[in-house]
Amino acid sequence: MDFPWPELVDGIWYTIAFMYGAIVGSFLNVVIYRLPLGKHLSKPASHCPNCNHLITFWENVPLLSFLSLRARCSDCKQPISWRYFCVELFTACFWALLYHSIVLPYQPLTTINFVMTALVAAVLIALVFIDLDHFLAPDELTGIALALGIGRDIVCGVVAAQQGSWEAFRENYLYFGWLPLSLAGAACYGGLLFLVSFFGFIAYARTPGEPLLAVVRRFFTSEAAPKTESGMAVVGPEISEPPTTDAPPRLAFSPAFLCTLSMLAMLPLMRVYGTLFLFLPMTAFFFITRRSDETPQQTLARFCRSDDLGLPASASVEIEAAAAEASEFAQEAETGQHGAMGLGDVKLALGLGAILGPVLGLLSLMVATLLGTLVGAGLALARGRSLKFGIPFVPFMAAGAMLAMCFGPTLMESYRQYTNPEKTDTLRLDIRHPKARRRLGLPPLKPGQ
Numbered sequence: 001m002d003f004p005w006p007e008l009v010d011g012i013w014y015t016i017a018f019m020y021g022a023i024v025g026s027f028l029n030v031v032i033y034r035l036p037l038g039k040h041l042s043k044p045a046s047h048c049p050n051c052n053h054l055i056t057f058w059e060n061v062p063l064l065s066f067l068s069l070r071a072r073c074s075d076c077k078q079p080i081s082w083r084y085f086c087v088e089l090f091t092a093c094f095w096a097l098l099y100h101s102i103v104l105p106y107q108p109l110t111t112i113n114f115v116m117t118a119l120v121a122a123v124l125i126a127l128v129f130i131d132l133d134h135f136l137a138p139d140e141l142t143g144i145a146l147a148l149g150i151g152r153d154i155v156c157g158v159v160a161a162q163q164g165s166w167e168a169f170r171e172n173y174l175y176f177g178w179l180p181l182s183l184a185g186a187a188c189y190g191g192l193l194f195l196v197s198f199f200g201f202i203a204y205a206r207t208p209g210e211p212l213l214a215v216v217r218r219f220f221t222s223e224a225a226p227k228t229e230s231g232m233a234v235v236g237p238e239i240s241e242p243p244t245t246d247a248p249p250r251l252a253f254s255p256a257f258l259c260t261l262s263m264l265a266m267l268p269l270m271r272v273y274g275t276l277f278l279f280l281p282m283t284a285f286f287f288i289t290r291r292s293d294e295t296p297q298q299t300l301a302r303f304c305r306s307d308d309l310g311l312p313a314s315a316s317v318e319i320e321a322a323a324a325e326a327s328e329f330a331q332e333a334e335t336g337q338h339g340a341m342g343l344g345d346v347k348l349a350l351g352l353g354a355i356l357g358p359v360l361g362l363l364s365l366m367v368a369t370l371l372g373t374l375v376g377a378g379l380a381l382a383r384g385r386s387l388k389f390g391i392p393f394v395p396f397m398a399a400g401a402m403l404a405m406c407f408g409p410t411l412m413e414s415y416r417q418y419t420n421p422e423k424t425d426t427l428r429l430d431i432r433h434p435k436a437r438r439r440l441g442l443p444p445l446k447p448g449q
Contacts, residue, residue: 013099013103014096014099014100014269017095017096017098017099017118018092018093018095018096019092020095021091021092021093021094021095021096021118022062022063022088022089022091022092023062024091024095024118024119024122025062025087025088025089025090025091025092025122025125026060026062026084026088028087028091028122028125028126029083029084029087029088030046031126031130031141032083032087032126032129032130032133033049035126035130035138035140035141036130036133036134036136036138036322037322046060048073048075048076048078050073050076050078051073051075051076051078053073053074053075053076059074062088062092063085063088063089063092066080066084066085066088067085067284067288070288071085071288071289079289082255082285083129085255085281086253086255086258086259086262086281087125087129087258089258089259089262089277089281090125090258090259090261090262090265091121091122091125092262093261093262093263093265093266093277094121094125094262094265094402095118095121096265096266096269097265097266097268097269097406098114098117098118098121098405098406099114099118100268100269101405101406101407102114102117102405107168108159108160108163108165109156109159109160109165109168109169109172109173112152112155112156112159113152113156116148116149116151116152116155116355117152117355117405119144119148120145120148120149120351120352120355120401121401121402121405123141123142123144123145123148123351124145124394124397124398124401124402125398126141127141127142127348127394127398128394128395128398131344131392131393131394131395132250132251132252132253132392132395133322134322134325135342135392136344137342137344137345137347137348137394138344139344139347142344142347142348142350142351143347143351144351145348145350145351145352145354145355146186146347146350146351146354147351148351148354148355149182149185149186149351149352149353149354149355149356150180150182150183150186150354152182152354152355153173153180153181153182156169156173157169157173181357181358182353182354182355182357183354184353184357184358185352185353185354185355185356185357185358185360185361186349186350186351186353186354187353187358188353188358188361188362189349189350189352189353189356189358189361189362189364189365190346190347190349190350190353192349192362192365193341193345193346193349193365194346194349196341197341197342197343197345197346198219200341201215201218201219202215202216202219205218205219250391251375251391251392251395252306253306254303254304254305254306255281255282255285255303255304256278256282256303256304257304259277259278259281259282260278262277262278262281263275263276263277263278265277282300282303285299285302285303286299286300286303289302341393344394345393345394345397348394348397349361349365349397352364352397352401355401355405356401356404356405356408359408359412360404360405360408360409360412361404363400363404363408363411363412364397364400364401364403364404364408365397365400366400367396367399367400367403367404368393368396368397368399368400368401369396369400371396371399371400372391372393372396375391375396376391379391
């Protein structure tokens with residue numbers, strides 16, 4: 001039985017994906033702000049962190065309410081961080097791009113894959129900002145990503161059995177006819193990052209003279225490093241250069257950067273009109289935030305800085321304490337006492353491997369490693385520092401995963417054509433071949449066709 005798709009224009013489904021992405025992005029702002037502080041996600045209701053004014057329904061419409069309020073609380077008139085608007089915009093744009101990359105042409109399995117992958121992408125967006133602010137990857141979010149990856153295979157398997165498309169499911173979601181794509185991907189991606197975390201901890205967090213078994217035990221138990229007589233923990237290999245006294249570099253996103261990402265997500269869908277997703281927010285920022293004593297160039301310069309995208313302004317001491325704790329962690333990371341990579345990154349790798357599978361998972365890891373190396377080297381050169389400092393790796397993992405979600409199959413197909421053009425051409429000529437139909441985006445043939 002065919003899946004009963006409504007007779008609607010494709011553009012409406014793009015709009016629906018965009019709108020739901022904006023709604024999810026609005027909720028992500030709550031997660032980003034509350035989860036690291038241990039606050040309940042739904043209680044109390046959304047309110048201004050400065051004056052505790054309860055936000056009404058009309059003040060909580062994604063994207064539109066922020067602009068209509070002119071980025072200020074309707075009660076105390078305190079500025080609202082532009083992070084809220086940018087997170088909603090980017091989530092909406094990425095969901096639309098993901099719909100275009102995964103769902104078309106319409107098939108039940110690709111639709112399920114889109115929903116699960118889009119939710120994992122939402123988890124990634126929340127994790128990026130939490131990691132930038134707090135150097136944390138909460139288990140609640142990494143666990144959701146893993147559950148969504150495994151759940152995708154289960155739901156797709158049930159639907160394939162009911163719809164009589166088991167062959168398509170077996171080809172796309174099973175290895176060797178029995179190993180689910182999610183389990184293979186989680187084992188591959190998660191296993192690699194676990195090895196990096198384990199051996200990196202031994203290399204950087206081991207104190208002079210500490211037995212190997214002791215540092216291995218500390219890796220699994222999170223015990224503190226042994227201290228010297230002066231009370232200081234000395235870890236890692238001896239360093240000939242004196243430690244730096246300036247603040248370690250911290251990554252942060254500007255409104256211009258996040259709006260540029262939104263524009264890039266919409267360019268494949270809207271071509272030149274996709275640039276509106278950069279220029280319209282920039283125009284709104286200019287007229288909403290411009291001060292009387294500023295020149296136009298100074299206002300646009302603020303659009304390209306991260307001043308308005310830090311932790312939300314609040315009178316709560318919890319925010320200040322969280323920021324101070326993150327700065328302390330960044331200082332400690334330079335000593336190597338936290339190793340090369342945290343276990344939060346490893347847990348996230350399990351979820352990314354589950355949703356991407358082993359091939360796209362490895363592709364995303366390669367992209368993440370390349371981006372992390374380039375950014376780390378750039379920060380070191382710009383600040384005249386050594387490469388020994390800590391920066392969050394989750395943003396780079398998210399970037400690699402999102403690129404693999406949208407463009408991974410196309411990149412892999414291009415690689416196959418480059419390495420084995422004759423085989424690829426043969427498959428393309430045989431349009432009845434299952435692999436050829438999958439690569440061409442055609443639905444599998446029914447029995448008897």
